[in-house]
Amino acid sequence: MEIKHHGAVTGVTGSCHELILDNKASVLIDCGMFQGAENSGSESANLQLDFPITTVKALFVTHCHIDHVGRIPSLIAAGFDGPVFASKATARLLPLVLEDALKIGVTRNEALIVQFLQLLEQWLQPVEYKQWYSVDAIEGLRFRYQPAGHILGSAYIEFKYNNEIVVFSGDLGAPYAPLLPAPKSPWRADRLVIESTYGDKEHENRRNRRKQLETIIRHCLKDAGTVLIPAFSIGRTQELLYELEDIIHRHKGSTWDNIDVIVDSPLAAKFTQHYRALNELWDAEAKARKGRGRHPLGFDQLITVDSHSQHQKLVNYLKNSGRPAIVIAASGMCAGGRIVNYLKALLGDTRTDVLFVGYQAQGTPGSDIQRYGPAGGYVYLDDEKIDIKAGIYTLSGYSAHADQKNLINFVKRMRHKPKEIRIVHGDWQAKRLLKAKLTEICPTANILIPKG
Numbered sequence: 001m002e003i004k005h006h007g008a009v010t011g012v013t014g015s016c017h018e019l020i021l022d023n024k025a026s027v028l029i030d031c032g033m034f035q036g037a038e039n040s041g042s043e044s045a046n047l048q049l050d051f052p053i054t055t056v057k058a059l060f061v062t063h064c065h066i067d068h069v070g071r072i073p074s075l076i077a078a079g080f081d082g083p084v085f086a087s088k089a090t091a092r093l094l095p096l097v098l099e100d101a102l103k104i105g106v107t108r109n110e111a112l113i114v115q116f117l118q119l120l121e122q123w124l125q126p127v128e129y130k131q132w133y134s135v136d137a138i139e140g141l142r143f144r145y146q147p148a149g150h151i152l153g154s155a156y157i158e159f160k161y162n163n164e165i166v167v168f169s170g171d172l173g174a175p176y177a178p179l180l181p182a183p184k185s186p187w188r189a190d191r192l193v194i195e196s197t198y199g200d201k202e203h204e205n206r207r208n209r210r211k212q213l214e215t216i217i218r219h220c221l222k223d224a225g226t227v228l229i230p231a232f233s234i235g236r237t238q239e240l241l242y243e244l245e246d247i248i249h250r251h252k253g254s255t256w257d258n259i260d261v262i263v264d265s266p267l268a269a270k271f272t273q274h275y276r277a278l279n280e281l282w283d284a285e286a287k288a289r290k291g292r293g294r295h296p297l298g299f300d301q302l303i304t305v306d307s308h309s310q311h312q313k314l315v316n317y318l319k320n321s322g323r324p325a326i327v328i329a330a331s332g333m334c335a336g337g338r339i340v341n342y343l344k345a346l347l348g349d350t351r352t353d354v355l356f357v358g359y360q361a362q363g364t365p366g367s368d369i370q371r372y373g374p375a376g377g378y379v380y381l382d383d384e385k386i387d388i389k390a391g392i393y394t395l396s397g398y399s400a401h402a403d404q405k406n407l408i409n410f411v412k413r414m415r416h417k418p419k420e421i422r423i424v425h426g427d428w429q430a431k432r433l434l435k436a437k438l439t440e441i442c443p444t445a446n447i448l449i450p451k452g
Contacts (some may be wrong), residue, residue: 001161003193005450007032008425012197013067013360015425017168018222021053021161025138027058029157029168029193033070033101035335035361049074057137060344061086062170063154064097064234073102076119082137084123087145089153089278091126093234093271100267104336129155149173149183150274150400151235158186162192167418169194171425172402172410176206177294178242179275180282183402184410188416196426197359199434209398214247216355216393221259221324225351228390230339230366232332235400236358238275238297240328242286245299257301264305264314264329264338272297273306311338318418319345333364334381343369344381352390357398362427370394407434412441 001021004444007030010143014034021025031049049071059075061084062068072084086094095117102113127133134142141161148154150173159166167189204212220227231237241261248256263269276297279290289296305311318325329339346352348440349367354373360366368379373392378385402410411417421438423431431449439445 001164001166001191003166003422004051005424006049007034008067008195011427012359014071014427015062015068015170016071017193017424018051018056019166021138021141023138025057026055027060027135027138027141028056029060030062030077030170031047031059031410032068033066035333035364046412049078053078053080056080058082058135059084060143060157060168061090061094062148062157062168064090064094065151065152065232066097066101068170069094069097069344070101072098072120073106073116076116077371080267081123082123083135084120085125085127085133085143085145087129087153087155088126089274089281090155090189091124091153091322092278092425093153093274094124095120096270097234097399131317132160138318146186147183147228148176148183149175149180152180152238152271152278152281156183156186158189160434164190166191167193167261167408171195171197171400172406173400174203174402174406177226178206178239179282183410185411185413187414189414189418190416191420191422192411192418193422193424194407194410195401196407196423196430196434197401199423199426200432201403201430202405203399203403204395209395210247212395213243213357213398214222216353216395217247217326220353220355220388220391220393223353224322224324225353226318226324226342226346227326228339228342228346228352228354229326229328229357230330230332230334230354231268231328231330231357233265233330234271236329236332236398237263237265237268237330238272239398239400240357241272241302242296242297244298244326245294246356249294249365254446258304258324259301260323260325261299261301262305262314262325262327262399264311264327264342266306267305267327268330269306273352309339315341315345318342319349321445322351332358332366332367333360334369340365340381343357344384344386347379347386347388347390347431350389354390354392356392356394359399359401404434408437408441411438417442418445421445422449423449
């Protein structure tokens with residue numbers, strides 16, 4: 001078998017890997033969009049494929065973040081008509097993600113979008129976790145999805161072919177993250193393709209980062225202003241709601257009872273409904289809270305904003321009133337979506353605070369705000385120069401990604417360790433340091449940092 005990488009080799013976006021079998025048939029693992037400094041400039045060029053698909057017989061989706069699925073419409077437009085495998089939860093969420101991506105970056109033509117979604121539904125094949133399946137178009141290839149703990153429905157994938165097992169990690173979740181169980185290592189991997197987003201860092205433990213979240217928000221709200229939290233619509237938003245519900249629950253009868261927690265994203269609201277409906281995938285702690293009558297993703301102070309007119313009214317209201325509120329809105333890297341309107345209106349107000357809780361890829365507005373905001377600098381949003389007078393905070397420990405220790409443990413806990421490891425989905429420093437650590441526990445393995 002041969003592995004080619006069509007993305008996530010020079011950074012953390014555009015995940016797309018091709019597993020080529022000895023009969024020259026191949027399968028893709030993810031087909032994601034490039035973001036930030038890793039894209040080619042224009043939205044349309046960013047969606048295009050730069051590799052042939054004539055041998056591709058199937059697509060395997062690890063999870064439905066846009067940097068793992070954003071080029072699926074281009075794949076289908078290029079003539080791909082094979083099965084699209086995904087976990088049951090991912091299969092449920094994927095059409096929502098791609099419909100939104102098409103509307104934002106490709107077309108508003110409803111007929112075209114409906115046509116694409118019908119094709120996707122025709123080829124989408126949901127699979128259960130922990131069960132081996134065959135691929136009809138490729139004799140001898142079997143695969144199994146395992147929970148990855150990153151977002152709802154996320155998975156790492158084991159492929160078995162000619163008595164060799166190849167594992168693609170997708171994005172691995174951090175142990176003890178809210179809502180979802182932590183991933184368990186496979187028993188065996190002969191070859192491993194592993195992400196390295198935080199391959200050079202270790203996160204704060206959950207108790208400390210939850211305490212920091214509470215402390216920062218308490219401090220921010222003293223200014224009687226708005227706390228803006230850019231967050232991905234799926235995964236990060238639900239984790240934040242889960243933690244905020246717990247903070248509010250523990251402070252019943254205090255000023256926390258009067259704080260509005262606003263989710264301003266129709267997509268995030270839909271995803272949250274799916275998270276609630278698929279509570280059988282929650283971890284034991286979340287299930288226990290629900291069993292005690294609490295509603296971790298649907299508490300009293302939670303307000304969801306749907307229409308664009310409601311959104312504009314809320315932006316203006318918060319700008320003029322200074323009412324304390326916590327606003328969670330996409331995109332997580334401030335590269336689009338409703339968070340941009342809040343930032344344009346409120347970044348210049350000293351009462352505002354911006355709290356980053358996720359990775360900010362180089363070249364994104366979020367990264368620029370992180371870098372220049374604390375020094376009183378500026379950022380360009382929609383080609384408009386915006387001065388930054390708001391407080392800027394970062395909670396790097398709040399991540400849905402495994403950190404260096406978790407990534408090492410994922411490999412260390414394999415009974416039969418890989419003979420080859422390919423490190424992808426990270427910046428150069430993260431890959432380099434992770435490689436050094438993995439060399440210690442797999443001294444005979446061939447550990448590669450692919451260049452594409």
